[in-house]
Structures are given as C-alpha cells and as structure tokens.
Amino acid sequence: MSRIAYVNGQYVRHAEAAVHVEDRGYQFADGVYEVCEVWQGNIVDVPRHLDRLDRSLRELRIDWPMARAAVEFVLHQVVRRNRVRNGLVYIQVTRGVAKRDHFFPPEDVAPSIVVTSRSSNPEAAKALAEQGIAVVSFPENRWPRVDIKTVALLPNVLAKQNAKENGGKEAWYVDSDGFVTEGGSTNAWIVTRDGTVVTRPADSGILRGITRAAVLELIQSEGLTFEERPFSLSEAFEAKEAFVTAATSVVMPVTKVDGKIIGNGHPGTVATRLRELFHTATDLQAV
Template sequence: MSRITYVNGRYSRHRDAVVHVEDRGYQFADGVYEVCEIARGYIIDMTRHLDRLARSLSELQIAWPVDRDALVAILREVARRNRVSDGMVYIQVTRGVARRDHVFPSATTRPSLVVTARSSDPQAARAKAGEGVAVLTVPESRWDRVDIKTVGLLPNVLARQKAKETGAAEAWFVDADGIVKEGAATNAWIVTADGTLVTRPADFGILRGITRATVMDIAAGQGLKVEERGFTVEEAKHAREAFITAATTLVMPVVRIDETSVANGHPGSVSLALRDAFFETAEKTPI
C-alpha cells in the first residue's frame, strides 16, 4: 500500500507530495510542528498537542491553516488512509509560499499545512525500553525560544548525530551552569534516592512536553512526588534512575550518561511503571 500524505488540501501518494520551493518553511524554517503518538488505534493526547500548536502559531504570528475541527478530521483521515494503528502522525504548518524576503509576506498569504503518518512496532519499542538507552551531554547551542516548537532544528540534528556516533540514543543540552536543560527531541528526568521525580521547569528554557505533562498526571495518580527544578549532569549520573519523555519514545529509561552507568545500568522500576501506566492515563481519540 502506498503511503498517503496531506498537503494543502490534497491527499496524495507520499512519493508525489511536494511543497513550493519558496515555501517559507524551506527558505527560513519559518514554521512549527507537532507529533502525536498513535497507539492501539487512538491518537494520544491530541487536545494537548493542538493546544501547544495553537501557542506556537500565536508566538510566531502564523494563522491556523484550517480551523481546529478540520485539522482533527485531517489527522484522523491521514491515519486511516495509512492504516496506522501504532505509530505517529506529524503536523507541520509554515507561514506559506511567498517571494523570498525576510519580513513577513502579505497577510493574504495562506499558511501551508502538511500532515503525514507512519507505523511503528510497539514490541520493538517495549524491547528498547526493557534495555534502556544511553544519552550524551552537549553544550547548549540553540536559540532562546526553544519553548516554541519550530521546524528550526539544526542544533538538535547535529546533537543527535553526535550522540549516534558515540552509540547514544539521545543528546542532553547542558547550560553554562552545568544544568541539564532537555534532550534534542525529549524532556529529561531523574529519580532521586527518595523516589522524587525531578525535571526542569517548563519555562522559556525548554519545550513544555506533552508526554511530560501526562507523566506528571501518572505520577500524581501513583502518589509520586514531582519536583520541577534544574539538576546537574553529575546529579543525574548519581541518580537512582533517569529517563526521557516524548511522544515518539513515551517514557524511555536512561541507563548511561556519557560514559557513566546510571545506578546498576539497567532500567529502573519507577520509569518502567510510568511507561506501563501511560496508555491508560493519556487522552485517547479514536481514529
């Protein structure tokens, strides 16, 4: 079956889907995106993802390409046409197509919308969580407004590639004070000796992760304490557990930071319990 992609009002074969050469997403990274998990035939936490999309669009003064209800219908249709029961759906909105100029184009320029979906193997993801992953720490090199989920991800790409070259699955950005900010595509967490979950406050210094928010809901339901504060790389290396969260990874245990094993080098019980509870806690919108 051919993959199907939605581009500006048309569903077409993925290999035939195109955007204009002067789309501002291509020219200036002038756009935003969201990624929603699809699990067991449901789009996960869609309300929170679309709320964050609305904020990102507002921060960049980009209009909605279609109204919100229409976008929901498009997401469900793209997932159905691609027969995705487990995987992800990707949304990208740019300021649109206009003659190349740094200033905003005319207000009549229509934003561009691209939606894709693809399947993934939940058994492979569970097996990966059972082993845990390694992360590499790198100096912060991004712009200050990482709270906006823009398509300008070159520093993230370079950090992820560096991590891959060292055998790690993710890179953690570290600020000038030695405090972990977040991953290239994830939020960063540790579990202290007394079982407290620690993650950096979601202010303008990190992205307000949707999976991060759902994990906080799970923690509240399990009676776990969550502390929003910064933590150093050294504290993370000596923590009881560490893990990352994102729609594409859910809760993924971290068993090595740089060259140091976390605890006994195996996934911890807290992070695995959070992962096991995720589906039942998260919002589920049927495809």
C-alpha cells in the same frame, strides 16, 4: 497500499508529496509542527497537541491554515488512509509560499500545511525500553525560544548525531551553569537516591512536552515525590535512575549518561511503572 500525505488541501501519494521551493518553512524554517503518537488505533492527546500548536502559531504570528476542527479531521483521515495502528502522525504549518524576503509576506498569503503518518514497531520499542538507552551530553546552543515547537531543528540534529556517533540514542543539552535542559527531542528526568522524581521547570529553556504533562499527572496519581527544578549532570550521574519522555518514545529509561552507568545499569522501577501506566493518563481518540 501507497502511503498518503495531506498537502495544502489534497491527499496525495507520499512519494509525490511536495511543497513549493519558496515555502518559508524550507527557506527560513518559518513554521511549527506537532507529533502525536498513534497507539492501538487511537491518536493520543490530540486536544493537548492542538492547544500547543495554537500557542506556537500565535507566538510566530502565523494563522491557522484551516479551522481547528478541520485539522483534527485531517489528522484522523491521514492515519486512517495509511492504516496506522501503532506509530505517529505529524503535522507541520508554515507561513506559506512567497518570494524570498525576510519580512512577513502579504496578508493574503495562506499558510501551508502538511500532514503525514507512519507505522512503528511497538515490540521493538518495548525491547528497547527493557534494555534502556544511553544519552550523551551536548552544550546548549539553541535560541532562547525553545518553548515554541518550530521546525528550526538544526542544533537538535547536530546534538543527536553527536550522540549517535558516541554510542547514544539521545542527547542531553547542558546549559552554561552545568544544568541539563532537555533532550534533543525529549524531556529529561532523573530519580534521586531517595526516590524523588526531578525534571526541569517548563517555564523557560525547554519545550512543554505533552508526554511530560501526562507523566506529571501519573506521578501525582501514583503518590510519588516530585520536584520541578534543574538538575546537573553530576546529579544525574549519582541518580537512582533516569528517563526521557516524548510522543515518539513515551517513557524511555536511560541507563547510561556520557558513558557512566546510572543506578544499577538497568531500567528503573519508576520509569518502568510510568511507561506501563502512561496511556491511562492520556486522551485517546479512536481512528
């Protein structure tokens, strides 16, 4: 079966899916996006993702391309039509198609919407989590509004490519004060030697991750000691364990940072436990 995409009101073959050359997402990165996990035939945390999409749209003053309920329907349709049982569904909304001009287009220009979905291999993800990943630090060089989930991801691309070229699977941004902000596409966490779980506050400087929110609930329900504060690279080097969170990787243990082994070099018990329990703290919508 051919992969199917949704583009501005139509379900089309993925190979033929396209937007206009003057779509503002293409020319200005003038748009936002969300990625939801698909797990065992369920879309994970749709309400939270659409709440964040709503906030991103409002921050950029972009209208919803259709009613929220209609967007939710399309998400389910695209997952169903692509027969995705485990994987992800991606939604992108831009300010629409208009002649290239830095000013906003006329109010009658409709936003553009694209939805795609693809399968992933849960066994491969499990094997990676059992091994743990390496991360490579990178100087923070993004605009201050990283709390908005925009499609302007060039700095993230460069940071993650640098990580790949230096033996890592993810990048960790480090600010001018030496503190880790977040990953190139994840939130960053450590577990200190005394067992305290630490992650940076989401009030500024990072994206308020949906997976992050579910993990925070798990930490509370499991009775773990938790601190929401910045942590430095040097503190990460001395940590008992580390991990990252995102819809595309759930909870992924980190065993090496900048070539330095974290803890005993194996995935930690806290990260492993949180990964095992993760979907008990999420909203699951059957496709």
